[in-house]
Amino acid sequence: MYIIRRFILLITTILLVSIITFGVFQILPGDPVQTMLGTEADPTQIENLRSELGLNRPLYEQYTDWVKGLLTGELGNSIRFSMPVKDLLFDRLPVTMSLAGLTLVIVLLISLPLGMFAARRQNKFSDMSLSTVTQVGMAIPSFWLGMILILYVGLQFSFFKISGYIPWTQSVAGALSTLVLPALTIAIPQIAVNFRYVRTSILEQVQLDYVRTIRSKGMSEQNVMYKHVLKNSMIPILTVFGLIMAEVVAGTIIVEQVFSLPGVGQLLITAISNRDFPLVQGIVMYITVAVVMINFMVDILYSVLDPRIRLR
């Protein structure tokens, strides 16, 4: 029942997201066809291109066509690049996915141990100072952090490339040399956020009755922590994972600019600067649907791991 309810919610959300993404561009001032052809274009030429792009048909037809395109992966042609949106997107996707993947790995590898450490030292000096440091981590704009990393790490060590991308297939070390710094840039604020969740989640578990029971039965503190508390406190952290995914995806958009990575983010910025609306719509829609789907899967996984959630 829970899964069906969540699924209906997923479909409504995606439907509404598509209506917003489509609708927003209808209130746009300026005519895309005029922009493409310039102000001195011949009116018949404008009319021809307009019908070619389907811009002269009723709105709901344009919308249903666009949704059909989304479902089949045919999103029409980019105005700026005269190429299918799909091809442009798939060219750039590996860069962004590698960056997002590496970022997630870094976030988890650092924030989990850090959160455990702080929780075990609750209110001690090291816990307090970690909390302060992470607050600063949340306040730094990510692109500025990237610039600082370029200045103090990227330019100091010849291993790192501070702009451009080398595919994994070409060289793993090469790919890492281009991706580690941008991934760190996105990861640091997320580590700060996730660290707090891990810490709180563990502290909430430690207060529960079962922990008191196993402690009073004489279980070693080590076992209490690793065999019981940690396992249970990971479940609430799972929900945060979806949120972090969205933040990481959003982070790639900006940080790709800092490190001149030819990813989806760079494509989106180019598309916006060129008023290339089919491309903007396509990118926004696919990224958002990806994030929504990840959140859906996280929710389902959560309900499997913690069946109590299904009753809510």
Next chain:
Amino acid sequence: MKHIQRYMKNINLIIGLLVIVGFLIIMIISFFYTPHDVNSMNIPQKLRSPSSDYLFGTDEFGRDIFSRIMKGTQTAFAVGLLTVFIGTIFGILIGGIAGYVGGWIDEIFMRMMDALMAFPGIILALMLVAVFGPGIVNTAIALGIIAIPAIARITRGGFVQHRDTEYVLAAKLIGVKPYSIMFRHILPNISSQIIVAATVTFATAMLAEAALSYLGLGVQPPNPSWGRMLKDSQAYLVGAPWYTYAPGGAITVLVLGLYMLSNALRDFMDPRSKA
């Protein structure tokens, strides 16, 4: 350990307030006075390192960075305040009606809010800016729209909690009009949660404005924007690192101050969260 925690909370409040009041004073001064003219170029003085004359150095056109940082507070506060204004007004209206009326209206309003929240924030901001075009007001409108769902959810939660209480029932029985019940009776009771959310919105709006301006899609020259300054400074990272410190530091300190203030407010206004 208890007193250390309480002390920490006061520290949050004190530092947060000091930072914000400090920037507010700088902003007010910047209307009347800046050490150098904000926009006049002085090429022979370009990319000078910090000195007593140029406190934070000069940029690639020889403009005084300190003066531009001062002027940039105007942009930061303008975008931040306008964003919070749009976000809270519409958030309270939508959330309030959804929570108070309930039923289908609630369902429709909140599904719309869910859909808005489904977009990663910066993606929605970029899409809206692509439509509205750049500029201070357009940036604030875009960021304000993004801020609506969070405020609406909090408001709705509060209204749902309060709508069946005795004091609301009593008000209904003596014939108080619905809008009056909503905004004169219920709203003040949940205002503390909304104020905390608005403070956080202020901070995230500043970060988002800086990001959009960095991408060249937010505040446009000649309005000095910290994000824009960061973008310009990137080309001179090696030769003139001070150029990047001033705007980056300004954003970080102000956002940190707002976060600290919101943490302190949350603890003061909602004693239950201490548990």
